[in-house]
Amino acid sequence: MLPWWFWVLLWTVLALATLLFLVLAGIRLFRGFMAVANDVGEAMEKTGTAMDAEVEPRHYPEVADRTPSGVAALFQDPATAREIYELGKANRSADRRAGRIARKIRRGQPQRVADLELF
Known part of the structure; x- marks a missing residue:
């Protein structure tokens, strides 16, 4: 059997080691939290300056003319409806081509x- 002072010494060392571990873990956790808080602050600054900057106005294209749908279109002549559909399809294709050319x-x-359209 071990003497009583050995048990006191053992538990004191274990308690101090646990306390040291908790302090070091707390310091590391605090440093990590401060690094995250610093990054969040920088991101908020960048977002704030980006939102304050003057942005040139956007120019949206005009709304295309569309044929009515629903009941009024139901009573159209099928040949006329097909012609209007094909014409709208060609117009949309030309608009996409013009936008693609301008973008490139x-x-x-x-x-x-x-x-x-060379060929």
Whole structure:
């Protein structure tokens, strides 16, 4: 059997080791929290300055004319409805092509041969 002072010494050392571990873990946790708080503060500053900057106004395209749908379109002549559909389809395709050409010019990219309508 071990003497009583050995048990006192053992439990004192164990308690001090546990206390030291908790203090070091707390310091590391606090440093990690402060690093995250610093990053969040920088992100908020960047967001705030980006929202304060003057932005040039956006120019939205005009709303395209559309054929009425529903009951009024139900009573149209099928040939007329098909012609209107095909015309709208061609207009949408031309609008997409024009937008693609303008975007590629703006970015300095080469054009597609199909967009140039050479053939």
